[in-house]
Amino acid sequence: MGGRIIVVGGGAVGLACAESLAARGAEVQVLERFSHVHELGSHGGHTRVTRRAYHEGSAYVPLVVESEEVWERLEAEQGAGGPGSILVRAGLVEAGSAQDPDLREAIAACEAHGIEHSLLDAAALRERYGLRVPPSWIGCVTPDGGYVRVEPALDGLRRAAQRAGATFRYDARVNELVSGQPELRVLLESGELLTCDQIVIAAGAYLQPLLPTRLRALFAVRRRVLAWSSPAPEAQAQLRDFPVWAVFTDAGMFYGFPYGDDGTRGLKLACHRYTEPGEDRRLSAESVDRRVYPGDLGPLRAFLEDHLPAAVGPWAGSKVCLYNCTPTGDFLIDRHPDDPRIVLAGGLSGHGFKFAPAIGRLVGELLDKGASAEVPAIFRWPHHLAGPSW
Ligand SMILES: Cc1cc2nc3c(=O)[nH]c(=O)nc-3n(C[C@H](O)[C@H](O)[C@H](O)COP(=O)(O)OP(=O)(O)OC[C@H]3O[C@@H](n4cnc5c(N)ncnc54)[C@H](O)[C@@H]3O)c2cc1C
Incomplete structure (x- = not known):
């Protein structure tokens, strides 16, 4: 897969998406409005539970197992002198x-x-x-x-993304996504306009302002x-x-x-x-x-x-x-209904950190394989649109 991809958000999900997409051959840039690891998003507070006894639904269990393997791999890769255990x-x-x-x-x-x-x-x-x-x-x-220890986990994900070729910009707040053009455009708060071929929105609790009004109501x-x-x-x-x-x-x-x-x-x-x-x-x-x-x-x-x-x-x-919750508590990982070149990974409903590596893989598959990507049905629009509303 080629092309230029902008990932909006440098939390666990954005970093995992960046790694997965860069490893598939895309030219990936992560835009993060704050810094690497901060207290204003959804990852503050040092640690996150990982559990396989998953009462939220059986479909989540293989994704926990997959992600735990990645956390262990990232921990092994950091070598001596790294920040210590991740999982x-x-x-x-x-x-x-x-x-x-x-x-x-x-x-x-x-x-x-x-x-x-x-x-x-x-x-x-x-x-x-x-x-x-x-x-x-x-x-x-x-x-x-x-x-999972948050800071070493984010460090490990960023290192892996960087090794795969992704680049990062901090203090880079995205104010608007402009689609409907041959190229997609991303408008930064600074006024700078960036162009790309595809976009991943991994903005955590800040997702809603980047969506059209009618889609915000899900979150x-x-x-x-x-x-x-x-x-x-x-x-x-x-x-x-x-x-x-x-x-x-x-x-x-x-x-x-x-x-x-x-x-x-x-x-x-x-x-x-x-x-x-x-x-x-x-x-x-x-x-x-x-x-x-x-x-x-x-x-x-x-x-x-x-x-x-x-x-x-x-x-x-x-x-x-x-x-950032959906009414069912299930994640939304799918293409943007108005533009398939944009993928959303959000609505993680307070239980998403442990899954970041698996979400990165799923987003990579969505942008690489399109309709043949095997994303669980509970993460797709039809599940959310048929489910309860707030
Ligand atoms: C109190 C609490 C406890 C939790 N406990 C657990 C747990 O035990 N286990 C578990 O698995 N999960 C848990 N979670 C959920 C988990 O932390 C989140 O699902 C996960 O961190 C979300 O990752 P993210 O990358 O989507 O969001 P974030 O980590 O918030 O990353 C999103 C990033 O996008 C950036 N951003 C947003 N908008 C823009 C923009 N316009 N331009 C540029 N950058 C932007 C933000 O600054 C942020 O850095 C908990 C959450 C909370 C709040």
Whole structure:
């Protein structure tokens, strides 16, 4: 494949797309409005969970496995003196009511894909992990689960893209895409006009302004808060030697990492839901309030007090991070309906980081093979257009 391709966005997805497309022979330039690794997109906060027990749908499991292989390869390629591990297989313990649909889906995904897992009862969850749950709850442990360290992962993806021939421009904000011409044009905030043959939009939570108005309605920016708790010193060793954990409750999936997961000061946790009742649909990445309020931290503290009391302590830090959600929570990876030379990779709905390498491959196939590209149906327009709306 030849031609000039501009990738808008230098997060995990944009970098993985750049590598995949440059490796196929395209002349690729990544345009990033901020810097390499920053706090204003969707990748802030040091670490991201990777899990094969995928309750969001069985189609995701092979893509997690594929991506984990790439994370391991990138880690091996960085050699001595690199920034260290990318994929940390700390294991994953998930817990919830035995009837919880998401937990049941996670177990079903393990069974369907032969993912190593074991089931625990409530007593074993308490004894092994200090997790306090009602007696009827169960747990599912997957030793392959763990987390990806964001900065080394982005470094590895960028290095691979660079080796394949991609180039990068930072402080290069794209204001507009102009199609309908023999060549595509990209207008930068600086007024500079660039031309290319194809475009990939991998703009994360900043996707909507680059789309025609009618397509924006599929996506909703969500403000989510991460926080780091400082457990008492006597609990820290046990929580350091801990798996990634996720507990399905009526208020959402609370999840967290081992203490000091990335050399950070505490035990990171958050609550994952694609959508909260009454959330503002018109929120934009530009205008979101990035301050953290006591009301944001209250549910996290209540969760620890109820279910993981060893981790309770003063807050060591917190931050706001952004999801860009579709109503189903499934990604949108497809050609632009108005111009097939443009591909969108967005709507990652708060669970996309682990998949970046696989998304890069899928985008490469879409631009290289066109209609014969094998992109799962749940990522294509017909699935989204037939599904629920906001
Ligand atoms: C709190 C939180 C927790 C999460 N936890 C997990 C998890 O545990 N596991 C998991 O797999 N996923 C998780 N996610 C989701 C995951 O982080 C995202 O899906 C993923 O980082 C999205 O990658 P991206 O490259 O699309 O977006 P980003 O990393 O935001 O990259 C997009 C880039 O595009 C740039 N850009 C945007 N607009 C323009 C423009 N006009 N011109 C130039 N550049 C532009 C932005 O500056 C940005 O750098 C979480 C997300 C959040 C917010």
